[in-house]
Amino acid sequence: MLEATGISVKVGHFLLNKVSLAVKKSHCHVILGPTGSGKTLLLESLMGLRKPDTGRVLIDGVDSTGLPIERRRLSYVPQDLALFPHLTVRDNIIYGPRVSGTRNDTNVDELVSSLGIEHILNRATHNLSGGERQRVALARALASECSYLLLDEPLSSLHESLRKELWFLLKDLLKRYGLSILMVTHDLEEAFFLGDFISVMIDGRIRQEGNKGDIYNRPDDLEVARFLGIRNLFQGELTEITGNVLTVFSDELGASVRASAMTCSNHSRPDFEVDAKVVLGVRSENMEILRRDHTAKASYNKIGGVIETILDKAASFLVTVRPHCFSACQRTLEAELPNHVFHDLRLEKGRNVTVFLHEEKVFVIPYESRR
Amino acid sequence: MSFRALCIVFSFMTFFLYVVLVGSLFYFLDRTVFVERLLSERALFSIQLSILAASVATLISVIVAVPSAFALSRFAFPGRGIVDTMLELPMIVSPAALGAMILIFFNNPVGEWIQTNWQQFVFTVYGIILAQFVTTCGIATRLIKAAMDEIPVRYEAVARSLGATPAKAFLTITLPMSKRGILAASILTWAKALGEFGATMTVAGSMAMNTETLPIAIFMRLSTADIEGTVALILILISIGITLLYAVRLLTRNTHYA
Numbered sequence: 303m304l305e306a307t308g309i310s311v312k313v314g315h316f317l318l319n320k321v322s323l324a325v326k327k328s329h330c331h332v333i334l335g336p337t338g339s340g341k342t343l344l345l346e347s348l349m350g351l352r353k354p355d356t357g358r359v360l361i362d363g364v365d366s367t368g369l370p371i372e373r374r375r376l377s378y379v380p381q382d383l384a385l386f387p388h389l390t391v392r393d394n395i396i397y398g399p400r401v402s403g404t405r406n407d408t409n410v411d412e413l414v415s416s417l418g419i420e421h422i423l424n425r426a427t428h429n430l431s432g433g434e435r436q437r438v439a440l441a442r443a444l445a446s447e448c449s450y451l452l453l454d455e456p457l458s459s460l461h462e463s464l465r466k467e468l469w470f471l472l473k474d475l476l477k478r479y480g481l482s483i484l485m486v487t488h489d490l491e492e493a494f495f496l497g498d499f500i501s502v503m504i505d506g507r508i509r510q511e512g513n514k515g516d517i518y519n520r521p522d523d524l525e526v527a528r529f530l531g532i533r534n535l536f537q538g539e540l541t542e543i544t545g546n547v548l549t550v551f552s553d554e555l556g557a558s559v560r561a562s563a564m565t566c567s568n569h570s571r572p573d574f575e576v577d578a579k580v581v582l583g584v585r586s587e588n589m590e591i592l593r594r595d596h597t598a599k600a601s602y603n604k605i606g607g608v609i610e611t612i613l614d615k616a617a618s619f620l621v622t623v624r625p626h627c628f629s630a631c632q633r634t635l636e637a638e639l640p641n642h643v644f645h646d647l648r649l650e651k652g653r654n655v656t657v658f659l660h661e662e663k664v665f666v667i668p669y670e671s672r673r
Numbered sequence: 674m675s676f677r678a679l680c681i682v683f684s685f686m687t688f689f690l691y692v693v694l695v696g697s698l699f700y701f702l703d704r705t706v707f708v709e710r711l712l713s714e715r716a717l718f719s720i721q722l723s724i725l726a727a728s729v730a731t732l733i734s735v736i737v738a739v740p741s742a743f744a745l746s747r748f749a750f751p752g753r754g755i756v757d758t759m760l761e762l763p764m765i766v767s768p769a770a771l772g773a774m775i776l777i778f779f780n781n782p783v784g785e786w787i788q789t790n791w792q793q794f795v796f797t798v799y800g801i802i803l804a805q806f807v808t809t810c811g812i813a814t815r816l817i818k819a820a821m822d823e824i825p826v827r828y829e830a831v832a833r834s835l836g837a838t839p840a841k842a843f844l845t846i847t848l849p850m851s852k853r854g855i856l857a858a859s860i861l862t863w864a865k866a867l868g869e870f871g872a873t874m875t876v877a878g879s880m881a882m883n884t885e886t887l888p889i890a891i892f893m894r895l896s897t898a899d900i901e902g903t904v905a906l907i908l909i910l911i912s913i914g915i916t917l918l919y920a921v922r923l924l925t926r927n928t929h930y931a
Binding site for chain 1: 825827828830831832833834835836837838839841845846849850852
């Protein structure tokens, strides 16, 4: 296991603040965060490129905080890949085994074959396409047979289709070689596709960590929720706690909404009390706009409103609904509907609709976390 | 006149300044005298001595400059700022003053001991090499450092993550990647050493067929009003210099690392 315990590094005004994480063997651990959140700084600290002010780095249980880079056995693929321009593809790939005296041609041949780069081995690196460069960088990192692979947004510069092709390749390599990967990215889709475990980093701190389902459905605080692209976030007051169900009245929605306690953040789950100020949220893709004959649905979590805008996103439609309130509501609800659902409902601007919030899809965050 | 045109006019003004100076040499160029002077024993000795001394001085400068430049480019260490500043000493102190400093050094007890027990520098070929080394070493370091600064540290970081020691990463990654920069710096250093006059004259003197380098020979010819001879030697020096500078341009183009 690759562990960081309480790593702090100050660079200028930026502080990487007591970061702890653990990368399990044969897992892909993703550090997900916006640009400038300190992800690369953390990787550099784990690598030994930066000396942490406090904290320790443990590699397979051994304190490696003071070890030089070459003795940590952590392969590193930086954002720009840093392929050695004066070496051919083959020499790039065998660089690690050659300098450490562990060259094994059979392993290298197998690796090259599994990455599909046999035909470019004698080429210079500046003659490679974007996808070929990524494959060569991965082959070079894997050929050194290090214990852990550290990837610093290595796919960020590629276009969509190539990026997705390499996601599948990485998934395949993960399974085939039982790789242990620590990857940083700001791309939500990439993180949820590749990550077995995700740590969300914002402003130099790990704000939440868990499996992808936890992170996706149960953000711990407002900043994490916003970073994850959740726009339906409404202030409210906890009015009732019944068993596993919380009821929140939101002025911003002009309605009471029930949420299953299971969907409240479990990482820093507070002891909610009645009358506590909270924020409730729901992903736009988890909102449902009901048919006019929606009698089968529960009688709660239904919010009436009028369609304000409809945005065609080609693969789906984003519909904003302004709730009917006693006083004019300042906020709108956003619902993302697949094309066939949108067309089936025959929605149009200005039409009165009822939005249904699934109890188990609504999450509740303490108000204190709102900044 | 547009700003672009104005800038281009200025660049051509500089160009014409040198073209006029070089062109004026041809006014005094006598082909027979040129060949005669060029093939004279004294001129050939000056050319040989200049090439030999500049080559040795350059070699020593580059050997010292490469590790120094790497240290200044990559490491933070106490006194780095002072070392970096001192590299510019040959640029701010005139060559004659540098030569005088070398002479003064050899007149203090340590210098005298070196001259008596190890090697005589003053008024010898070794003095020429030393003078050229002193005037070019700082410049060579500065040029090589600039080449190494262009190479992102990430390359060494990746090499080390793959198992290379710092020395191996330097020898297998940084050094080959800065090869063209080092070569270009070597050529510029060589050209600077070849044209060095002030320090060489002060330390080694101007003894014909002994310490007379090309620039000193030019000075000696001019001081005896041998204009044709002076022109011949200047044209030789210019030919060598222009050829080298063009080689530098060819070597340094298209070198860029992300």
